[in-house]
Amino acid sequence: MSTAEQTPGGEDVAWGEVAPEAARRLLVAAVEAFAERGYHATTTRDIAGRAGMSPAALYIHYKTKEELLHRISRIGHDRALEILRAAELREGAASDRLADAVRSFVRWHAERHTTARVVQYELDALGPEHRAEIVELRRETEATVRRIIEEGVAAGEFDVADPSGTTVAVLSLCIDVARWFNVQGRRTPDEVGAFYADLVLRMVGYRAQK
């Protein structure tokens, strides 16, 4: 039952790598604003205001509004990929590793749904070069999940006719958690993660041997 990523506490705990402090405050403010209203509906004045600064201060730390989005997207995608790779490299059966991957991946999307919403749904707002960079990360994300599923098929654990198609469906299901998850909802991120791990094992045709 050991899964990665246990981060209680404030919304900006996860952005420790962003320095200096003013730049981090601006980035956290941007995440909140982008998640609430969307990238294009967010003004630089709004971001600066949330960070308690004047509109001009933003441009000391970031060249453009798009660079802010890119930094958020990059860090988020790195983290998501890291979570999946950690699960992939663990010891054990493919079914255990797949369940682990889904559990921690979904938990991240629920716990950090504000960030995840920006990371997963504002891709089109990136400029061409930045988007290409992120798309490459997403390819690796997909490849990681596909590898686990293919290993499960090879080991006879899973019953999957189309591993690629199933991978797309599984990731789509997990990612979309960021869209509907509500903090006021019935379930905690942990519970949703466990529930989704079970759903995904069903999708790949895994039968628990009792």
Place this chain on the structure above:
Amino acid sequence: MSTAEQTPGGEDVAWGEVAPEAARRLLVAAVEAFAERGYHATTTRDIAGRAGMSPAALYIHYKTKEELLHRISRIGHDRALEILRAAELREGAASDRLADAVRSFVRWHAERHTTARVVQYELDALGPEHRAEIVELRRETEATVRRIIEEGVAAGEFDVADPSGTTVAVLSLCIDVARWFNVQGRRTPDEVGAFYADLVLRMVGYRAQK
């Protein structure tokens, strides 16, 4: 194998109820622009331009840009709900009706992915009253799927611990097809629909009796 909604042909075939012709052209142009760039990144000049008209012409047929989005969203949600209700009211086992619902619902989201993208992902851009109206339609959508699943559980066809949670997951999976579906992709809308119907039957723990 009989499922609803078979609409080949041009992108504006589905908007027959919108009259007069200029209003329909504007609406189709808006769907394309919103799907490509997102609501907030789309200008009224762009919409009018795609429809081959001057910027001012838009305001003869629609009071605001938001009203355009509302009309699109309303028609799309009506259609989606109609598809699910048709499947619910059909004769047969719950598993057949659920598979049918998913198959036609997913096919619509793949075939009309441009429209569906706007319908499903631009909800937040609606004004408060319009959003409330659409949210109500989505509640009914969810209730329809939940009813089928609950009937399957009651009939002993499905093995589902949490029908509400499963309903959310199933709809989330199906809706997200609109985001990733690509016309150039390997699979046709029909194939994706069939594939997803199978996945969903697995998710609800249905065992085919051979």
Place this chain on the structure above:
DNA sequence: CCGAGATCTAAGCGCTTGCTCAGCTTCGTT
């Protein structure tokens, strides 16, 4: 053939946007 209503355009209004810049303050180093 007329005239009223519907449809459309050219021009542009008022406002907001992303972003810039001159100058003020703060602060670590000498």
Place this chain on the structure above:
DNA sequence: AACGAAGCTGAGCAAGCGCTTAGATCTCGG
């Protein structure tokens, strides 16, 4: 004590936004 770099602000620019208005054109019943 003096200084230069870095952080930040107030003011504001050029461009683009949603939307309006005055008037030209089209349509069609009488």
